[in-house]
Amino acid sequence: MHLDYENLAENAVLLGDAAYKTAKDFLRGTRKFLKEVQYDVDAFRQRDPAAKSDAEILLLYSGLHARTAHRISHKLHKKGYTFAARAVSQCAKMITGIEIHPGATIGRGLVIDHGTGVVIGETAEIGDNCTIYQGVTLGGTGKDVGKRHPTLGNGVMIGAGAKVLGPLTIGDNAKIAAGAVALHDIPAGSTAVGIPARVVSVDGVRVTEDLDQIHIPDPVKEELASLGEEIKELRLALEALKKTADKATE
Numbered sequence: 001m002h003l004d005y006e007n008l009a010e011n012a013v014l015l016g017d018a019a020y021k022t023a024k025d026f027l028r029g030t031r032k033f034l035k036e037v038q039y040d041v042d043a044f045r046q047r048d049p050a051a052k053s054d055a056e057i058l059l060l061y062s063g064l065h066a067r068t069a070h071r072i073s074h075k076l077h078k079k080g081y082t083f084a085a086r087a088v089s090q091c092a093k094m095i096t097g098i099e100i101h102p103g104a105t106i107g108r109g110l111v112i113d114h115g116t117g118v119v120i121g122e123t124a125e126i127g128d129n130c131t132i133y134q135g136v137t138l139g140g141t142g143k144d145v146g147k148r149h150p151t152l153g154n155g156v157m158i159g160a161g162a163k164v165l166g167p168l169t170i171g172d173n174a175k176i177a178a179g180a181v182a183l184h185d186i187p188a189g190s191t192a193v194g195i196p197a198r199v200v201s202v203d204g205v206r207v208t209e210d211l212d213q214i215h216i217p218d219p220v221k222e223e224l225a226s227l228g229e230e231i232k233e234l235r236l237a238l239e240a241l242k243k244t245a246d247k248a249t250e
C-alpha cells in the first residue's frame with residue numbers, strides 16, 4: 001500500500017481546522033445558552049417571592065424546565081428537524097405538564113409559575129419578561145389559518161386559567177386577569193378581566209362601564225389637543241394686545 005504523505009499532512013491540517021472551528025462554535029453556543037438560562041433564573045428570583053435560591057429554581061421549577069426544553073426544541077424546529085423538535089417538546093410536556101409548541105417564539109425572562117396545564121401554540125409570540133400562571137392557554141379559535149395564536153408584548157402578565165385566543169395582540173405591560181378569556185386586542189398598560197375580557201383600567205386609571213372597549217381614549221393625544229387649544233387662545237389674546245398697543249401709539 002502506498003501512502004501519499006503530502007496529502008495526508010494537508011488533510012490532517014484541514015481536519016484539525018474543522019474540529020477547532022466546530023469546538024469553538026459549540027463553546028460559543030453553550031455560553032450563550034447558559035447566559036439565557038441564567039437570565040430566566042434571575043427572572044424567577046425577581047418575580048416569584050417563593051423562590052429561595054438559584055439551585056432550587058434550576059432543579060425544581062417546572063416552568064424553567066419547560067422553557068429550557070423549548071429553547072432546544074425551537075432550535076431544532078428552525079433547522080427543519082420537526083420530528084426531533086416535537087419529541088423534545090412532548091418529553092418536556094410529560095415531565096412538566098406544560099406544552100409549548102417548538103414553533104412558538106419566546107423572548108427572555110419568561111416566568112411560567114406553577115405551570116401545570118399551560119399550552120402555548122405554534123404561532124404564539126411572547127415578548128421579554130412576561131409572566132404566565134398555571135392553566136393558561138395561548139391558543140387559536142379554530143377559525144384562523146397561518147398566524148392563529150396570540151402575540152404578547154413585553155412585561156405582560158396572564159393570570160391563572162386565562163385563555164387568550166386568536167391572532168390578537170396583548171400590549172406591553174398589560175394584565176389579563178385570572179380566569180379571563182381574551183378574544184380581542186388588549187391595549188398596552190391595561191388590565192382586562194372577565195369573559196369575554198373587558199378592559200377595566202389603563203395605566204392604573206379606572207375605565208368607566210359605558211366606555212367603548214375598543215376605542216380607549218389616548219391620554220397623550222388628549223393632552224396635545226388641550227395644549228393646542230390653549231396655544232390658539234393665547235395667540236388670539238396676543239393679537240388683541242398688539243392691536244391695542246398699535247392703536248395707543250397712533
Ligand SMILES: CC(C)(COP(=O)(O)OP(=O)(O)OC[C@H]1O[C@@H](n2cnc3c(N)ncnc32)[C@H](O)[C@@H]1OP(=O)(O)O)[C@@H](O)C(=O)NCCC(=O)NCCS
Nearest residue numbers: 114133158159160175176177178179180191193194200201
Ligand atoms: C387582574 C389582577 C392582575 C389585578 O389587576 P389590577 O389592575 O390591580 O386590578 P384591580 O385589583 O384594581 O381590579 C380591577 C377590577 O377588576 C376586578 N377583578 C380583578 N381580578 C379579577 C378576576 N380575576 N376576575 C374578574 N374580575 C377581576 C376587581 O374586582 C375590580 O373590579 P371593581 O372595579 O368592580 O372593583 C389580579 O386580580 C389577577 O387576576 N391576577 C392574577 C394572578 C394569578 O393568576 N395568580 C395565581 C397565583 S397561583
